[in-house]
Amino acid sequence: MRISDKAAFIIERLENAGYEAYAVGGCVRDSLLGKEPYDWDICTKALPDETKSVFADLNVIETGIKHGTVTIIIEHEPFEVTTFRVDGDYLDNRRPESVKFVRNIEEDLSRRDFTVNAMAYSPARGLIDLFGGMNDLMAGRIVCVGDAKTRFCEDALRIIRGLRFASVYGYEIEENTARAMTETCELLKNIAAERINTEFTKLLEGKNCKKILTDFTEIFSCFFPAFSTENWLFAADAAEEACEPKLRLAAFFCTLFPAETEVRNALHLLKYDNAAIKFICSLSSVWKDALPGNINDMRKALFCTGYETMSSLAKIRKDAKAQKLIDEITEKNLCCGFETLAVGGHDIKKLGVQGKQIGKILETLLFAVMEDKTPNNKEELIKYAENLMEGGNF
Ligand code: ATP
Numbered sequence: 560m561r562i563s564d565k566a567a568f569i570i571e572r573l574e575n576a577g578y579e580a581y582a583v584g585g586c587v588r589d590s591l592l593g594k595e596p597y598d599w600d601i602c603t604k605a606l607p608d609e610t611k612s613v614f615a616d617l618n619v620i621e622t623g624i625k626h627g628t629v630t631i632i633i634e635h636e637p638f639e640v641t642t643f644r645v646d647g648d649y650l651d652n653r654r655p656e657s658v659k660f661v662r663n664i665e666e667d668l669s670r671r672d673f674t675v676n677a678m679a680y681s682p683a684r685g686l687i688d689l690f691g692g693m694n695d696l697m698a699g700r701i702v703c704v705g706d707a708k709t710r711f712c713e714d715a716l717r718i719i720r721g722l723r724f725a726s727v728y729g730y731e732i733e734e735n736t737a738r739a740m741t742e743t744c745e746l747l748k749n750i751a752a753e754r755i756n757t758e759f760t761k762l763l764e765g766k767n768c769k770k771i772l773t774d775f776t777e778i779f780s781c782f783f784p785a786f787s788t789e790n791w792l793f794a795a796d797a798a799e800e801a802c803e804p805k806l807r808l809a810a811f812f813c814t815l816f817p818a819e820t821e822v823r824n825a826l827h828l829l830k831y832d833n834a835a836i837k838f839i840c841s842l843s844s845v846w847k848d849a850l851p852g853n854i855n856d857m858r859k860a861l862f863c864t865g866y867e868t869m870s871s872l873a874k875i876r877k878d879a880k881a882q883k884l885i886d887e888i889t890e891k892n893l894c895c896g897f898e899t900l901a902v903g904g905h906d907i908k909k910l911g912v913q914g915k916q917i918g919k920i921l922e923t924l925l926f927a928v929m930e931d932k933t934p935n936n937k938e939e940l941i942k943y944a945e946n947l948m949e950g951g952n953f
């Protein structure tokens with residue numbers, strides 16, 4: 560197993576100060592799979608204050624002292640170092656607020672969710688794998704640590720986490736674990752939407768998302784606003800077909816809910832952020848429309864609907880012709896918005912126009928440019944505007 564130099568440095572320093580320490584959780588799993596871990600979490604016997612004094616010469620942030628976590632910054636890279644701990648009492652099937660520090664790694668590993676996530680590694684002590692995590696990793700299996708039903712009752716978010724890992728790694732969910740998921744899924748109603756949506760979004764980005772969404776529809780219906788099962792299956796397909804992660808969420812919601820208001824309500828209930836809601840609703844508003852087939856219609860669509868929405872729609876539909884039109888517009892820097900129109904409000908004002916009329920004239924000019932009725936240069940546009948005014952159009 561390979562470990563990053565900086566993580567190894569932290570572990571070694573803690574060990575030299577007399578505190579057992581390991582890389583743990585997701586980074587061990589990913590590293591064993593030959594993937595570059597997203598971040599390196601470290602766990603140690605040292606209490607947070609002890610960790611702080613071991614790294615007194617470095618920048619140490621008290622990220623979650625209550626939970627035993629401090630963050631050590633090495634050359635701008637953050638490393639979370641957490642004291643061995645177990646969770647306090649579980650209330651309402653949610654992760655507890657309080658934790659209890661323990662003095663050995665075994666207890667810490669036993670509170671973790673799945674066997675593949677419950678391994679620790681240190682260069683000096685090797686791999687600590689108490690629950691057959693390595694075996695399950697190689698077999699491609701998601702298995703709870705301990706009794707599955709008990710673990711899901713403690714914290715129901717683990718159900719969605721399990722589905723997320725199965726989707727991302729293309730793994731099976733072991734039979735007992737899968738049954739316990741279905742038996743306890745109602746408890747997901749007690750889980751904060753923000754926690755669910757982080758896992759759900761990652762699930763959608765997984766290579767096996769269609770299979771997981773299809774095989775476990777009942778579980779999703781516990782926290783999703785009402786949906787038609789038929790649409791759910793189409794949406795699962797649409798998500799897996801979408802090529803980019805961000806587009807998967809959009810394709811999924813736009814297919815699941817036919818009306819923009821339903822899409823908005825669902826995203827809102829699931830506490831997606833405003834940027835995501837805005838983007839997905841804008842796509843939903845043109846979801847069933849045909850894509851423009853010529854360059855001028857595409858320019859108008861880019862203006863009316865927005866570049867991001869139109870290019871996303873073209874990508875989701877895998878419409879090469881529409882994508883080419885957008886590329887051509889970008890390459891030639893063709894005007895499709897007020898920013899690139901060769902005249903502005905002050906130019907029109909000079910013609911003696913006032914108030915709202917200025918905006919109306921500018922918009923008419925913009926459409927004239929996009930329809931190739933006039934070149935986009937100042938002189939021609941002023942002439943065009945004067946003609947409009949003389950014609951009594953304004
Ligand atoms: P990712 O690669 O997405 O970060 P991860 O496994 O590191 O995946 P995190 O949410 O970062 O996931 O959690 C780190 C570790 O903490 C997990 O590997 C697991 O051991 C443990 N863990 C996280 N959430 C839970 C939970 N709800 N119940 C039990 N253990 C958990």
Ligand code: MG
Pocket residue numbers: 585586597598
């Ligand atoms: Mg992680």
